[in-house]
Amino acid sequence: xxxxxxxxxxxxxxxxxxxxxxxxxxxxxxxxxxxxxxxxxxxxxxxxxxxxxxxxxxxxxxxxxxxxxxxxxxxxxxxxxxxxxxxxxxxxxxxxxxxxxxxxxxxxxxxxxxxxxxxxxxxxxxxxxxxxxxxxxxxxxxxxxxxxxxxxxxxxxxxxxxxxxxxxxxxxxxxxxxxxxxxxxxxxxxxxxxxxxxxxxxxxxxxxxxxxxxxxxxxxxxxxxxxxxxxxxxxxxxxxxxxxxxxxxxxxxxxxxxxxxxx
Ligand SMILES: NC(=O)c1ccc[n+]([C@@H]2O[C@H](COP(=O)([O-])OP(=O)(O)OC[C@H]3O[C@@H](n4cnc5c(N)ncnc54)[C@H](OP(=O)(O)O)[C@@H]3O)[C@@H](O)[C@H]2O)c1
Numbered sequence: 001x002x003x004x005x006x007x008x009x010x011x012x013x014x015x016x017x018x019x020x021x022x023x024x025x026x027x028x029x030x031x032x033x034x035x036x037x038x039x040x041x042x043x044x045x046x047x048x049x050x051x052x053x054x055x056x057x058x059x060x061x062x063x064x065x066x067x068x069x070x071x072x073x074x075x076x077x078x079x080x081x082x083x084x085x086x087x088x089x090x091x092x093x094x095x096x097x098x099x100x101x102x103x104x105x106x107x108x109x110x111x112x113x114x115x116x117x118x119x120x121x122x123x124x125x126x127x128x129x130x131x132x133x134x135x136x137x138x139x140x141x142x143x144x145x146x147x148x149x150x151x152x153x154x155x156x157x158x159x160x161x162x163x164x165x166x167x168x169x170x171x172x173x174x175x176x177x178x179x180x181x182x183x184x185x186x187x188x189x190x191x192x193x194x195x196x197x198x199x200x201x202x203x204x205x206x207x208x209x210x211x212x213x214x215x216x217x218x219x220x221x222x223x224x225x226x227x228x229x230x231x232x233x234x235x236x237x238x239x240x241x242x243x244x245x246x247x248x249x250x251x252x253x254x255x256x257x258x259x260x261x262x263x
Contacts, residue, residue, distance in 0.1 A: 001025055003153070004063035006056050006078060008032035008043050011096050012069030014128035015157060020047040021131065022156030031059045057085040065092045065153070067122075068105075072097040079108040088117035092146055094153075096122050098172065102140040102165055118142050120150050123168055124157060125176045133158035134178075136171035173262035181258060186211055 003025050005012045012032065020027045027049035033056050034040050040052040053059055060066050060082050070078050075097050086093075088110035095105050102119050110117040118141045124133040135154040139147055139162075147162060154160045163171060186207050193203030217228055233240040 001065065001149075002029045002031070002063045003065045003067060004059040005030065005032045005067045005069055006059065006082070007068065007070035007074075008034050008052075009039060009069065010126075011124065011128065012067065013039075013043060013046070014124070014126075014133075015067060015069065015096070015154075016043055016050055017046045018128060018131055018133075018157035019153065020050055024152055024156060031063065033059045056082055060085050060091075063091060065094060065150070068093065068095045068097065070097070072100055075100055075105075076108050079105075083109070083111075088113070092118045092120065092142070092150065094120040094122050094150060096124060098123065098176075102138065106140060116141060118146060121165065121168060122150070122154055122160075123172055123176060124154065125179050127179060128157045131157050134175040135160045136168055136175065137162045138165040138168055140165075169263055173259050177259075177262045181255065182211065 001024070003019060005016055008016055012034075016030055016032050019025045019030055027047045028051065031051040031053065032040065032043045033053055034043075035054060037054075040054070043050055043052050051059075056078065066082075066086065068075060068078065075095065086109065093105065093109055100121075102121055105119045105121070106115065106117045109119060118139070120137060120139040120142065122135055122137050124135040127133045128135070133154070135158060137147075137151055137154060137160050139150070142150070151160045151162055161171070186204070189207040189210075190200065190203040193206060194200050198206065214228070217223075218225060221228070229239075229243070233243065
């Protein structure tokens with residue numbers, strides 16, 4: 001399987017890195033494009049076997065899957081330039097651009113028959129860079145095998161959830177904006193850690209590992225967070241005092257309000 005990544009910047013580069021490390025696609029079957037040599041050099045530094053070029057048409061011609069990872073405002077123009085080199089009936093197109101719908105993509109890829117092109121939207125988050133992305137996938141005109149193939153590709157960069165397109169904005173709020181929310185908790189707890197006696201770098205490390213451990217515990221056990229919270233809240237103890245104080249200040253409500261503001 002040959003994969004073209006058009007616009008191998010931060011996100012496209014992370015996808016290339018994930019694919020090159022994974023088992024699904026050989027590095028020599030990944031072809032990445034960008035405008036500048038500096039960006040292409042970064043891709044070569046990830047894996048010298050990845051093919052790099054600034055010729056989008058050349059990259060796309062032989063590809064089974066074309067991953068479109070340019071900025072949203074460049075997408076229509078980049079697709080228009082590619083149109084005579086692509087086969088909407090054979091190739092699979094995957095856009096990672098935020099805010100561009102499957103309908104728009106289908107119309108740009110195959111203006112004469114937009115409802116035939118197999119098009120996916122994939123919304124990874126920045127943890128793709130460390131292969132821990134939470135990625136949402138939606139598609140149009142894709143069969144079960146094609147959906148599995150695209151989910152498998154993005155599973156190389158973390159974990160994926162296949163959803164109806166209407167849920168993509170909510171998924172973006174929860175996982176892409178959510179990364180920033182989790183970071184803000186880490187910052188807040190680190191500042192508290194300094195106030196109660198640790199040096200800043202120590203406090204941050206403690207909080208980072210605590211948050212990582214909390215997520216790993218839940219992922220490994222499948223437990224509801226309250227089950228794990230019950231394990232550490234002794235009656236009349238210090239943990240429940242701290243938790244209740246945070247709730248008095250509106251912790252849960254603030255998180256829900258923040259999420260809803262992202263939609
Ligand atoms: N970053 C994220 O966390 C994230 C998450 C989800 C979705 N996304 C989506 O991912 C897409 C890319 O975002 P990004 O943050 O990765 O941006 P980025 O780092 O600027 O990457 C975009 C890349 O596109 C290349 N490019 C521009 N015009 C091109 C053209 N005509 N042909 C080929 N390549 C071209 C640029 O090349 P040069 O570097 O050489 O200029 C650049 O490397 C966006 O649509 C965004 O919505 C990003």
